[in-house]
Amino acid sequence: MKITSVSAVYPRYRHVAKSWRTKLWQIVVRVETDAGVTGYGYGGGGLAAVEIVNGHFKELLEGRTLDSTADIESLWDHLYYESIPYGRKGVAIMALSGVDLALWDALGKAESTPVAELLGGVKKDRVRAYATGADTDWYAELGFSAHKMPHRWNGSPGDFDSAIASAKQAREAFGPAAEIMFDVYMSWNTEVAVEMAGRLAEFKVHWFEDVLTPDDLDANAALRPLVKPTRIAGGEHEFTHIGFADVERAGAYDVWQPDITWCGGITAGLRIVEMGVKAGVQVVPHRGGEVWGLHLIAASDCQDFGEVLPGTRDGERDELWMGEPQAKNGYLAINDAPGFGVELNEDML
Numbered sequence: 001m002k003i004t005s006v007s008a009v010y011p012r013y014r015h016v017a018k019s020w021r022t023k024l025w026q027i028v029v030r031v032e033t034d035a036g037v038t039g040y041g042y043g044g045g046g047l048a049a050v051e052i053v054n055g056h057f058k059e060l061l062e063g064r065t066l067d068s069t070a071d072i073e074s075l076w077d078h079l080y081y082e083s084i085p086y087g088r089k090g091v092a093i094m095a096l097s098g099v100d101l102a103l104w105d106a107l108g109k110a111e112s113t114p115v116a117e118l119l120g121g122v123k124k125d126r127v128r129a130y131a132t133g134a135d136t137d138w139y140a141e142l143g144f145s146a147h148k149m150p151h152r153w154n155g156s157p158g159d160f161d162s163a164i165a166s167a168k169q170a171r172e173a174f175g176p177a178a179e180i181m182f183d184v185y186m187s188w189n190t191e192v193a194v195e196m197a198g199r200l201a202e203f204k205v206h207w208f209e210d211v212l213t214p215d216d217l218d219a220n221a222a223l224r225p226l227v228k229p230t231r232i233a234g235g236e237h238e239f240t241h242i243g244f245a246d247v248e249r250a251g252a253y254d255v256w257q258p259d260i261t262w263c264g265g266i267t268a269g270l271r272i273v274e275m276g277v278k279a280g281v282q283v284v285p286h287r288g289g290e291v292w293g294l295h296l297i298a299a300s301d302c303q304d305f306g307e308v309l310p311g312t313r314d315g316e317r318d319e320l321w322m323g324e325p326q327a328k329n330g331y332l333a334i335n336d337a338p339g340f341g342v343e344l345n346e347d348m349l
């Protein structure tokens with residue numbers, strides 16, 4: 001089939017936290033074909049990425065052939081190459097991610113098969129989910145067996161106590177067999193992380209995430225042995241297999257966390273997983289419980305671990321994609337609908 005039209009739009013979010021996300025959160029990419037199927041993808045980069053798709057990628061894609069996964073791979077390489085002057089990382093690759101996922105969705109729909117089947121077939125019938133957020137007790141009630149808590153270093157000694165209190169609450173709510181993790185969003189430093197590893201040792205924290213910035217690859221690598229057996233996780237702010245090659249060379253993380261809607265889509269994700277497996281690290285995609293990562297986890301050698309963000313017990317949420325798999329008793333499963341198996345909520349456009 002031929003690609004007839006490509007367009008991106010920024011949804012009308014009502015529940016996005018005020019921050020860089022206000023105008024630079026997730027985009028929807030639509031790819032139409034002459035076979036009558038339409039593919040939808042989810043990318044990052046907000047209004048800037050919409051401009052990149054509609055102002056540049058569109059003209060590179062319309063009229064091109066889309067009949068195989070090899071076609072998607074060569075289209076990805078073409079868009080990457082053509083966007084090098086302003087791209088390589090960040091918003092341009094977030095835009096490319098949305099396009100890539102829309103191409104995979106369109107191909108799956110044209111072949112009446114889930115994306116996971118295009119990737120070689122489902123290896124995990126169900127994926128263990130972990131709940132990220134601050135509503136610890138609620139996630140335990142929902143049946144999750146793994147939980148990641150936010151923590152921020154504000155510069156006071158009380159920050160150690162707040163981490164200990166969170167870990168204690170999580171251990172009590174989830175029990176001894178659960179995995180508990182901390183995401184510190186680049187607010188700790190090496191000294192804090194080493195001190196935390198000691199003070200939190202009794203709680204057996206599975207990983208510390210985003211301890212240092214992604215520009216400190218060597219410092220991340222140096223930190224790994226200092227906090228064992230807790231792992232160092234990172235990579236949600238890294239882009240493409242080319243970026244992850246630097247991560248690998250530095251030995252920066254025990255756990256790689258590419259975001260499939262940011263790092264270059266499924267096409268880049270496959271290359272990153274292959275590299276990670278060879279390097280002997282664990283690959284646990286960021287927000288991997290959403291369909292875009294979940295199909296890759298189910299069909300690849302990613303860890304059996306998918307991130308879900310349930311929000312809070314009484315919180316309201318935007319529902320942009322309808323039909324997304326929901327965690328049941330702490331597990332997720334993809335459905336057998338073609339493509340990614342979700343429908344766009346057009347009311348949000």
Ligand SMILES: [Mg+2]
Pocket residue numbers: 183209210236
């Ligand atoms: Mg994170």
